[in-house]
Amino acid sequence: MNIAAWSTTLQFAGVSALFALSIYASLWTGVLSLAPVFFGAVSSFTFGWAVLTFGLPPVAGIAIGAVGGGLLGILTAFLVLRLDSHYLAMATIALVLIGRVLVINLEGFTGGAAGMLVPGDLGTWFWCLGCLALATFVLARLRGSRFGLAASAVREDPAVAQSLGIAPRTVQLVGFVLSGVFGGVAGVLQSSFLQYIGPDTFYTHMGFVTLAAVVLGGAYHWFGPVIGAVVFTALPELLRGPLGEFDDIVTGLLLILIIVYLPRGLVDLRRFRMLRRSPGARSETAHEKAIGKEAVVPE
Numbered sequence: 001m002n003i004a005a006w007s008t009t010l011q012f013a014g015v016s017a018l019f020a021l022s023i024y025a026s027l028w029t030g031v032l033s034l035a036p037v038f039f040g041a042v043s044s045f046t047f048g049w050a051v052l053t054f055g056l057p058p059v060a061g062i063a064i065g066a067v068g069g070g071l072l073g074i075l076t077a078f079l080v081l082r083l084d085s086h087y088l089a090m091a092t093i094a095l096v097l098i099g100r101v102l103v104i105n106l107e108g109f110t111g112g113a114a115g116m117l118v119p120g121d122l123g124t125w126f127w128c129l130g131c132l133a134l135a136t137f138v139l140a141r142l143r144g145s146r147f148g149l150a151a152s153a154v155r156e157d158p159a160v161a162q163s164l165g166i167a168p169r170t171v172q173l174v175g176f177v178l179s180g181v182f183g184g185v186a187g188v189l190q191s192s193f194l195q196y197i198g199p200d201t202f203y204t205h206m207g208f209v210t211l212a213a214v215v216l217g218g219a220y221h222w223f224g225p226v227i228g229a230v231v232f233t234a235l236p237e238l239l240r241g242p243l244g245e246f247d248d249i250v251t252g253l254l255l256i257l258i259i260v261y262l263p264r265g266l267v268d269l270r271r272f273r274m275l276r277r278s279p280g281a282r283s284e285t286a287h288e289k290a291i292g293k294e295a296v297v298p299e
Contacts, residue, residue, distance in 0.1 A: 013229055017213075029154050036207075037202050041100075043069050045109065045116070047060075047061040138178070
């Protein structure tokens with residue numbers, strides 16, 4: 001691959017990372033949702049329609065994606081958060097399927113089966129890295145906040161979190177809003193990169209690939225989905241040359257190996273902390289524990 005091809009690949013990796021963060025935002029609160037694909041679809045078609053109909057500047061697409069995605073996140077949360085476990089995940093997949101039906105039938109708004117052309121002004125490194133940096137900044141700030149602690153508690157055990165005075169549904173609602181904002185902006189950027197959107201642009205394949213990127217990178221820290229999206233986007237390009245049509249098979253096998261041997265993903269802070277401890281420190285800790293036990297033994 002030449003430099004231009006790699007530049008394009010990495011740009012799409014940045015958009016994939018933003019989509020992965022949108023899935024992570026709800027997963028952080030214990031909700032597995034593919035709704036960001038739906039958020040991205042609605043935001044991107046609204047962006048294309050608004051620019052073509054009202055002559056809005058393409059920069060307005062970022063606001064359309066963020067506001068529209070956030071509102072959709074609130075609406076989706078009220079509809080699906082009453083469901084539990086896999087029923088909730090299936091409901092978000094149904095949203096993606098419904099989205100494709102709407103795209104095909106709302107020809108005046110979406111262009112129907114033919115799709116529509118959108119301006120490519122936002123398909124630049126500036127907008128891609130700027131939006132991704134802002135999303136990671138927000139998640140990094142939230143991670144150490146009271147909301148971050150509450151989200152982690154709800155993810156581990158909603159019942160225990162509720163007994164501690166945390167409202168699980170409120171926390172998950174915030175997660176859906178973040179998911180909607182990130183997914184909406186990612187959809188707008190994706191459409192601007194492609195300069196075309198159709199019924200299959202935002203479909204189940206994108207949702208499953210994005211979820212695989214989250215699993216690959218690690219779903220326990222916001223940096224994991226970013227790394228997973230970059231690796232999952234760049235790896236097939238690296239393997240396509242030497243392996244040809246077998247690159248997808250090798251990519252799938254590598255993903256299986258990572259899931260088996262690194263179940264928490266490539267970015268696992270707990271594993272990093274354990275590896276950083278030296279054998280001497282571990283033995284000293286064990287010695288201190290032994291001394292502590294002797295100290296509490298009654299004579």
